[in-house]
Amino acid sequence: MSKLVIVGTVAFDAIETPFGKTDKILGGAATYIGLSASNFNIDAAAVSIIGGDFPQEYLDLLTDKGVNIEGVEIVKEGKTFFWSGKYHNDMNTRDTLVTELNVLEHFNPVVPDNYKDAEIVMLGNLHPGVQQSVLNQMIKKPKLAILDTMNFWMDIALDDLLSVIKNVDVITINDEEARQLSGEYSLVVAARKIHKMGPKYVVIKKGEHGALLFHNDDMFYAPALPLEEVFDPTGAGDTFAGGFAGYLASTGDISFENMKNAVIYGSTLASFCVEKFGTERMIDLTDKEVYKRLQAFKNLTQFDIKLT
C-alpha cells in the first residue's frame, strides 16, 4: 500500500458564515487533507503539532479514518493553533478574526521512521522552512512532492518559499496567489513562470470557478460542482489537495493523464466539504456518495463531439 505523508496544521477553527457560526471545532490543513485522503486505499500519516487542550476524540477520529498520527506531537503544556474567520455574503472572501499560533510557533516536524520512504509527500500550507525540513527527512526522494502555500508566505518569507518550491513536483495555489507569485495576470502565463521556479505541475485553484492543472503546454480544467448553496468553504482547498494526493498515491500513476483524474477526485471531495460546517460532511461521507458525485462530475463535463 502506498504511503502518503501529510504535513500541516491540526487546529481549532471558529467559523462564521451567513448560515451560522461555530464554537471552536476541529480544523487545520492536515486534518482536511487527511480526512480527504482517507477515501483512498493508502497508508497516510499526519505530521503536525497540537497542545494539551486538543480533545482525544478528534485524534481518535483521525485514527479511525486510517490516518496515522504517530507524527502528531502533543505539547502537554501548550495550546493548539486557533484560527477564527468570518465569510462575507458571497462566500468568496473572508476576514480573519483571530490567529493564535500557540504551539505552531515552535513546530519542528518529525516524520516517523516508517514513513520516511513514502511515495508521496503532501506539504500543507505552513512556513516554507517547515515544509523544507519535512522534505529533508525523507530517506529517498518521493515519487511526488506536492506543496500548498498562500500569499502570507509570499509576503513574509518569499526566499524560503522560492527555495522549497524548487524541490517539489506540484504546487497548488489559488488564482490570486498565482498572480502574486508570478507577477502575471494571465493564469496561463503565470503557470508557465511558476513552472520555471521548479514545479513540473502547477494547480491553480479558483474556488467556485474550479481548478486548472498545467504541465508544459498541457492544460486540464475541472469545474467546481455548481451547488445550491455553499454552507462553509473552510477546508475546501485542503480537501481538494487531499483528494488529489490520495488518488495519486492509491493508483501509483503520476502521468499527466492520471493527474487529470486526481484533479476530478479532488474537486469531487471538495464539493462535499463545503456542504456543512468544518469537517462535518467529510466525517460521515460514504463511498457510495463519492461514486454518485463522480458520476455527476462526468455528466457535468463530458461531451461527445467526434473528431476524426
Place this chain on the structure above:
Amino acid sequence: MSKLVIVGTVAFDAIETPFGKTDKILGGAATYIGLSASNFNIDAAAVSIIGGDFPQEYLDLLTDKGVNIEGVEIVKEGKTFFWSGKYHNDMNTRDTLVTELNVLEHFNPVVPDNYKDAEIVMLGNLHPGVQQSVLNQMIKKPKLAILDTMNFWMDIALDDLLSVIKNVDVITINDEEARQLSGEYSLVVAARKIHKMGPKYVVIKKGEHGALLFHNDDMFYAPALPLEEVFDPTGAGDTFAGGFAGYLASTGDISFENMKNAVIYGSTLASFCVEKFGTERMIDLTDKEVYKRLQAFKNLTQFDIKLT
C-alpha cells in the same frame, strides 16, 4: 439545409482595451452571431437595421460568409447604431463611453418570407418587444427559439422581457444578469427560477469562467479556454450564441446531450473572437483552426475515470 434567423444589431463599435484602441469598426450582435454561425453548413439570415453610412464592404462580408442580408433594412438618410466602450485592465469590466441608437430607435424587424419557417430563431440582445415581434412573424413555431438579453432590459422593460421570455426555449445571459433576473445568488437556484419563467434551457455565461447549461436537474459546464491574453472581449457572448445556435441548426438535434456539444462549439468559437479586435479574428477563421481548438477543448476537459 436548416434555416436560422438571427435578429440583432449590425453596428459600428469603437473599442479601447489595454492593448490599443480602434476607430469605428464593424460590430453588433447580429454581426457576431452571423459570423459565428457561418462556420456551420446552414442557411442563416440576419434581420437588422443600418443607416446610409454603413459601408457596402461590411455587407458584402456577411454575404460572402453565407449570411443572407435580405432582412437588413437600410435607412438611407439614417445613421447606423454606434457603441463605444473601454475595458478595464482585468478585461472583465468595461465602461460604455457612447451609445448612439440612431436608426435602432425605430427598428421594426421584418423577417424575409423565405425565413418565416426557420427551424431555429436566435433573438440577439435588443428591446424585448422587438424580439417578440420577430417571433410573431414566424408562420410555424420554430423548433428552438433562443433569446439573449441583458440587465439594461431588466431595468427598463422587465414586463416586456418576462413576456417574451415565456415564449422561448433557451435563454442565454451572464451570471450577474441571472442573479438580477432571479433574485438568487446561487446560479443553480437562479437557473431553476428562470426555468419557471418559461425557458426549458438556461445558459449562464461566466466570461473567462466559462458557461453553464441547465435543463431541469441536468447541468453541463464548458470552461472558457485559458488564454495567454484576451485582446478584446467584445462580441464573445454573441459569438458563443452564434456557435450554439449554428451547431444546433446544422445537426437538427436539440436533445440535451447535443446541446452540450453546442455549448462546446460556442465556447470554442468565442475563444477565437477575443484574440483580436472586433470581428477581425472571426473573419479569416478556418475550419482547420476550429477543428484544432475543439481538440484542445477535449484535452482540456475530458478525463477517464471508469465508473462501473
